[in-house]
Amino acid sequence: MSEAESLSGEVGEDGAGLRRADPVTLTLGAKRLDLSRIAGEVFRNRRLRACLVPLVLLALWWVGTRSNPDGLIPPPDAVGVALWDLAFGGINDDAFSQMLLTDLIASASRVYGAFLLAAAIALPLGMLIGRLRVVRELLEPTFQLLRPVPVTAWLPLSMIIFGLGPRSAFFLVALGAFYPILVNTVFAVRSVEPRLFEAAQMLGVSPARMFPKVVLPASLPGMFTGLRVGLGFAWVVIVVGEMTGVQTGLGAMIMDARQLSRTEIVISGMAVIGLAGFLSDLAIQMIGRRLLAWSPLHG
Amino acid sequence: MVEPLLRVTNASKIYPGGIQALRGANIIIERGEFVCLIGASGCGKSTLLRMIAGFEQATEGEVVMRGRPVTGPGPDRGMVFQDYGLFPWLTVRGNIAFGPAEKGKKKAEVARIAERFISMMGLQRFADVYPHQLSGGMKQRVAIARVLANDAHLALMDEPFGALDAMTRERLQDELLAIWRATELSVVFVTHSLEEAIFLADRVVVMSPGPGRIVAEEHIELERPRDVSSPEFNAIRRRLAALLHADHVKEAA
Numbered sequence: 001m002s003e004a005e006s007l008s009g010e011v012g013e014d015g016a017g018l019r020r021a022d023p024v025t026l027t028l029g030a031k032r033l034d035l036s037r038i039a040g041e042v043f044r045n046r047r048l049r050a051c052l053v054p055l056v057l058l059a060l061w062w063v064g065t066r067s068n069p070d071g072l073i074p075p076p077d078a079v080g081v082a083l084w085d086l087a088f089g090g091i092n093d094d095a096f097s098q099m100l101l102t103d104l105i106a107s108a109s110r111v112y113g114a115f116l117l118a119a120a121i122a123l124p125l126g127m128l129i130g131r132l133r134v135v136r137e138l139l140e141p142t143f144q145l146l147r148p149v150p151v152t153a154w155l156p157l158s159m160i161i162f163g164l165g166p167r168s169a170f171f172l173v174a175l176g177a178f179y180p181i182l183v184n185t186v187f188a189v190r191s192v193e194p195r196l197f198e199a200a201q202m203l204g205v206s207p208a209r210m211f212p213k214v215v216l217p218a219s220l221p222g223m224f225t226g227l228r229v230g231l232g233f234a235w236v237v238i239v240v241g242e243m244t245g246v247q248t249g250l251g252a253m254i255m256d257a258r259q260l261s262r263t264e265i266v267i268s269g270m271a272v273i274g275l276a277g278f279l280s281d282l283a284i285q286m287i288g289r290r291l292l293a294w295s296p297l298h299g
Numbered sequence: 300m301v302e303p304l305l306r307v308t309n310a311s312k313i314y315p316g317g318i319q320a321l322r323g324a325n326i327i328i329e330r331g332e333f334v335c336l337i338g339a340s341g342c343g344k345s346t347l348l349r350m351i352a353g354f355e356q357a358t359e360g361e362v363v364m365r366g367r368p369v370t371g372p373g374p375d376r377g378m379v380f381q382d383y384g385l386f387p388w389l390t391v392r393g394n395i396a397f398g399p400a401e402k403g404k405k406k407a408e409v410a411r412i413a414e415r416f417i418s419m420m421g422l423q424r425f426a427d428v429y430p431h432q433l434s435g436g437m438k439q440r441v442a443i444a445r446v447l448a449n450d451a452h453l454a455l456m457d458e459p460f461g462a463l464d465a466m467t468r469e470r471l472q473d474e475l476l477a478i479w480r481a482t483e484l485s486v487v488f489v490t491h492s493l494e495e496a497i498f499l500a501d502r503v504v505v506m507s508p509g510p511g512r513i514v515a516e517e518h519i520e521l522e523r524p525r526d527v528s529s530p531e532f533n534a535i536r537r538r539l540a541a542l543l544h545a546d547h548v549k550e551a552a
Binding site for chain 2: 195196198199200201202203204205209213214217218220293294295296
């Protein structure tokens with residue numbers, strides 16, 4: 001927190017310096033707006049600062065599309081209307097109206113379910129690979145070979161093995177979350193400071209108890225980073241996962257809209273996935289901060 | 300003859316690749332003694348300490364603690380590292396309680412022991428804080444308390460105050476002496492500061508590199524608290540410095 005405060009303090013000073021040296025003003029009728037003063041104020045507020053770039057992008061989008069409302073890319077207000085209709089209906093009353101919550105729940109349950117499955121396999125496997133040389137020599141080359149294969153490439157094979165529909169989607173999303181968790185867990189478990197083993201030994205920890213007393217707690221921050229990246233990836237691959245012929249879900253919605261050239265619905269779906277992934281990441285960071293208060297990386 | 304607390308007999312260490320870190324070291328530590336190992340880097344002082352701790356095995360000779368050969372690390376020999384080696388996921392209290400808890404002592408007993416050493420080291424205000432929030436001096440106090448709480452007979456200290464500023468270092472030296480006098484602890488303390496060695500030790504063991512070996516021992520008979528600016532202190536310092544220095548001259552020749 002203190003870092004953020006000092007940061008905003010610094011920028012605030014910059015803003016003040018700008019105001020003294022070089023007042024940029026805009027005259028609107030009788031009103032004169034001191035732009036640098038407004039800019040300074042916006043910059044000083046951490047939340048407003050975070051909104052700045054998205055607002056600029058939104059403005060560029062609006063400027064680029066407003067002259068041609070029937071072009072291939074719809075303007076932001078058309079997307080806003082589509083989003084409202086997706087959420088509450090009452091505008092178009094078509095196949096998409098009021099489906100947002102259903103699709104969001106379907107996708108979120110796939111993301112979290114597949115993420116939990118991936119974690120349940122990748123965490124213990126990563127610990128084994130990291131700690132036992134035999135397991136490492138047995139499995140690591142195989143994983144190194146399989147890891148570069150993108151989830152998209154697995155799509156056809158997954159549909160053959162798991163059939164059309166939700167099971168295939170589940171597998172693909174789990175696959176996307178699996179590798180970041182595995183790789184980070186292996187790394188965390190292998191990079192425990194040797195000094196901590198010595199300290200534990202001289203305090204009387206037996207070799208058998210080294211894992212629960214030292215390895216596990218010491219590698220929690222690394223494992224947690226893996227979980228965070230893995231959950232992010234699960235949201236990234238949800239659209240690919242839902243290309244497997246599932247009926248509901250944000251990915252399915254985007255695919256349907258694409259075939260009907262309903263680009264405003266495609267963009268709505270993108271916005272909702274972005275927001276859901278963002279909130280999901282905030283939540284996992286909050287959990288991390290609470291559980292790993294001891295770690296300078298997370299606390 | 301009564302068996303000493305620790306006896307190192309003709310101990311040598313040759314690392315794979317043929318580098319001899321230590322040759323024919325003999326040393327005896329009596330119960331309650333404070334011994335400093337001093338020497339330039341490469342003189343084998345850390346190797347000798349790590350051999351006593353059981354982190355490294357002698358290629359020749361033996362280390363015997365209370366009549367039993369040392370084959371590995373054990374809670375009777377507590378180590379204080381220069382880089383602290385505290386468990387970052389445990390609070391100060393958790394770090395100090397770690398050893399007693401690992402021995403399977405009852406919860407109430409563990410809490411009582413932790414409390415005792417928290418107050419002995421003046422850590423009351425920091426008992427529930429994590430190591431990354433502490434200064435170097437505070438961290439080293441926790442590391443010392445951790446060894447004391449584990450009921451070690453012999454504290455092995457590897458340049459424990461080497462990373463601290465001069466003021467903190469002096470305070471911790473005084474605190475260490477006070478604790479050493481109040482308990483039955485024996486200490487082997489590695490340092491590269493002659494002043495620190497003469498200030499602290501009953502006996503200073505001077506070591507020399509190429510290959511690492513013990514070249515001299517000196518009992519320090521000065522009354523404590525010792526005055527580092529007294530003529531007696533300086534006389535000893537000059538004598539030991541000459542011993543440390545003799546080797547450089549020989550090497551240069």
